[in-house]
Amino acid sequence: MNLLFLGMTNPKPHYSIISEFVKKQIQEGIYPTGSLIPSENDLCMQFDTSRMTVRQALNELVKEGFIERKHGKGSFVKSERQSLGLLSFKGFSEVVGSADHEVRTLVVEPPAILPWPQGVFESISRAERGEYFTLKRLRCANDVPVMLEYTYLPIEGFESLLSSELLDGSLFKTLSVKYNVDMRNLEQCLRAIQAETIQSNLLKCPLGSPILAIERKYITNQAGLFVYSKLYCYTDHYSISNVLN
Amino acid sequence: MNLLFLGMTNPKPHYSIISEFVKKQIQEGIYPTGSLIPSENDLCMQFDTSRMTVRQALNELVKEGFIERKHGKGSFVKSERQSLGLLSFKGFSEVVGSADHEVRTLVVEPPAILPWPQGVFESISRAERGEYFTLKRLRCANDVPVMLEYTYLPIEGFESLLSSELLDGSLFKTLSVKYNVDMRNLEQCLRAIQAETIQSNLLKCPLGSPILAIERKYITNQAGLFVYSKLYCYTDHYSISNVLN
DNA sequence: AAATTCATCTTGTATAGACAAGTACTTGTC
DNA sequence: GACAAGTACTTGTCTATACAAGATGAATTT
Numbered sequence: 062m063n064l065l066f067l068g069m070t071n072p073k074p075h076y077s078i079i080s081e082f083v084k085k086q087i088q089e090g091i092y093p094t095g096s097l098i099p100s101e102n103d104l105c106m107q108f109d110t111s112r113m114t115v116r117q118a119l120n121e122l123v124k125e126g127f128i129e130r131k132h133g134k135g136s137f138v139k140s141e142r143q144s145l146g147l148l149s150f151k152g153f154s155e156v157v158g159s160a161d162h163e164v165r166t167l168v169v170e171p172p173a174i175l176p177w178p179q180g181v182f183e184s185i186s187r188a189e190r191g192e193y194f195t196l197k198r199l200r201c202a203n204d205v206p207v208m209l210e211y212t213y214l215p216i217e218g219f220e221s222l223l224s225s226e227l228l229d230g231s232l233f234k235t236l237s238v239k240y241n242v243d244m245r246n247l248e249q250c251l252r253a254i255q256a257e258t259i260q261s262n263l264l265k266c267p268l269g270s271p272i273l274a275i276e277r278k279y280i281t282n283q284a285g286l287f288v289y290s291k292l293y294c295y296t297d298h299y300s301i302s303n304v305l306n
Numbered sequence: 307m308n309l310l311f312l313g314m315t316n317p318k319p320h321y322s323i324i325s326e327f328v329k330k331q332i333q334e335g336i337y338p339t340g341s342l343i344p345s346e347n348d349l350c351m352q353f354d355t356s357r358m359t360v361r362q363a364l365n366e367l368v369k370e371g372f373i374e375r376k377h378g379k380g381s382f383v384k385s386e387r388q389s390l391g392l393l394s395f396k397g398f399s400e401v402v403g404s405a406d407h408e409v410r411t412l413v414v415e416p417p418a419i420l421p422w423p424q425g426v427f428e429s430i431s432r433a434e435r436g437e438y439f440t441l442k443r444l445r446c447a448n449d450v451p452v453m454l455e456y457t458y459l460p461i462e463g464f465e466s467l468l469s470s471e472l473l474d475g476s477l478f479k480t481l482s483v484k485y486n487v488d489m490r491n492l493e494q495c496l497r498a499i500q501a502e503t504i505q506s507n508l509l510k511c512p513l514g515s516p517i518l519a520i521e522r523k524y525i526t527n528q529a530g531l532f533v534y535s536k537l538y539c540y541t542d543h544y545s546i547s548n549v550l551n
Numbered sequence: 552a553a554a555t556t557c558a559t560c561t562t563g564t565a566t567a568g569a570c571a572a573g574t575a576c577t578t579g580t581c
Numbered sequence: 582g583a584c585a586a587g588t589a590c591t592t593g594t595c596t597a598t599a600c601a602a603g604a605t606g607a608a609t610t611t
């Protein structure tokens with residue numbers, strides 16, 4: 062039997078250890094975007110295991126969107142890890158293939174710990190309470206405000222988030238790298254509503270104009286831990302696009 | 307070497323043959339929802355192949371959402387095959403766990419072959435032309451109109467669709483079972499707009515009220531074949547919910 | 552110089568076994 | 582009857598190997 066896994070306090074299967082090992086290296090930038098990761102045989106030798114086990118590990122990473130495999134060439138780090146339910150903006154005047162607009166994120170209020178916002182998530186969840194790490198941000202395309210985003214994460218276990226900056230300004234990346242919390246899937250509710258004062262002010266749209274309201278509940282890989290988002294989008298200048306698999 | 311696959315005109319790998327065989331049986335109702343499909347060893351014997359090959363076949367079906375596996379028990383047909391980007395309705399007055407509302411689909415106009423609707427899919431595609439199998443349907447929850455749905459499928463190769471009914475009234479199910487066309491993923495664009503006359507009439511909402519407009523482009527397993535949908539949703543009484551993975 | 556062949560790398564498919572672990576039922580004991 | 586042990590089934594993990602097939606570059610031939 063092989064000795065590499067013996068010393069670990071880990072009851073996890075080998076393929077899982079290998080896939081997490083490689084995943085961590087990708088997240089740390091040791092294998093940058095587009096680069097080649099070690100071949101199956103390399104990993105077999107490195108972990109003293111069989112090829113089927115390594116293949117199972119790599120197939121996990123394919124499922125999670127970290128790598129893609131090319132027959133005869135190797136396994137490559139995916140160019141852009143598609144985050145779950147990622148929304149992007151699409152301008153109406155754009156020609157297909159034109160240069161991307163610049164997306165900028167403004168922090169409306171500094172991150173804070175606040176009680177659960179009663180009444181905001183009427184469609185998705187009614188049973189939450191306690192204190193939440195709260196982000197209020199405004200996303201702009203070419204300096205035009207498009208999306209107002211409120212994000213809520215239960216503070217329990219994440220108290221240290223307030224004391225340091227988010228990695229690349231992304232809460233989800235920080236959760237994944239620092240806390241091993243990954244988003245598994247999400248439930249969302251869509252509505253078209255009329256902009257109220259607060260949305261109309263921040264999105265710079267007329268009061269009462271139709272805006273898109275999205276409530277999201279992210280289910281994580283940690284049982285009982287959910288992240289909530291409420292999004293308001295003004296879609297007259299940029300529509301909201303995404304891809305489902 | 308085994309003889310079961312030899313006579314076939316099929317250059318496909320064994321696991322793919324097995325998974326399609328089982329998939330077909332599920333679609334035909336031979337293994338109904340929730341039932342147990344044959345064990346890995348059964349399938350090994352039936353196809354005279356090794357267990358790893360059968361496992362690969364079954365894992366494909368897991369990925370596609372047809373079955374789920376339970377350690378120590380067996381593989382079961384999934385209760386409800388989650389179709390890609392499926393939208394459901396959520397009433398505001400409902401208590402969690404209450405009985406579902408009844409969803410009914412009305413055909414606004416009988417299926418017809420029409421030219422590509424210029425200007426409808428401004429956000430997603432501008433380059434289509436030719437004739438399309440066109441469906442215009444209205445989805446109601448508890449007899450309240452919620453979603454107006456236009457669906458477009460290039461008629462080439464699907465001429466026979468007009469001459470027979472859709473399976474369970476579903477275009478996608480018909481495409482999957484009769485034509486082996488499956489939806490791989492989809493791109494969609496969301497906007498909040500004001501209801502115009504036609505939408506306000508059909509959705510029974512005031513002219514100018516905010517409605518949700520969704521443009522969808524479904525990418526299929528057949529290269530170059532796309533299905534398009536345009537959806538208008540009146541979300542004052544029922545919001546639109548879905549799940550992303 | 553151009554084309555072909557060859558060697559060698561990669562991932563993809565497949566075999567034939569082994570043991571672990573979860574589940575369900577039977578059997579035996581108290 | 583209640584409980585424990587055994588057993589027979591399931592899927593999960595893993596080994597060691599083999600050949601197929603795509604990609605790539607070097608060596609050979611034309």
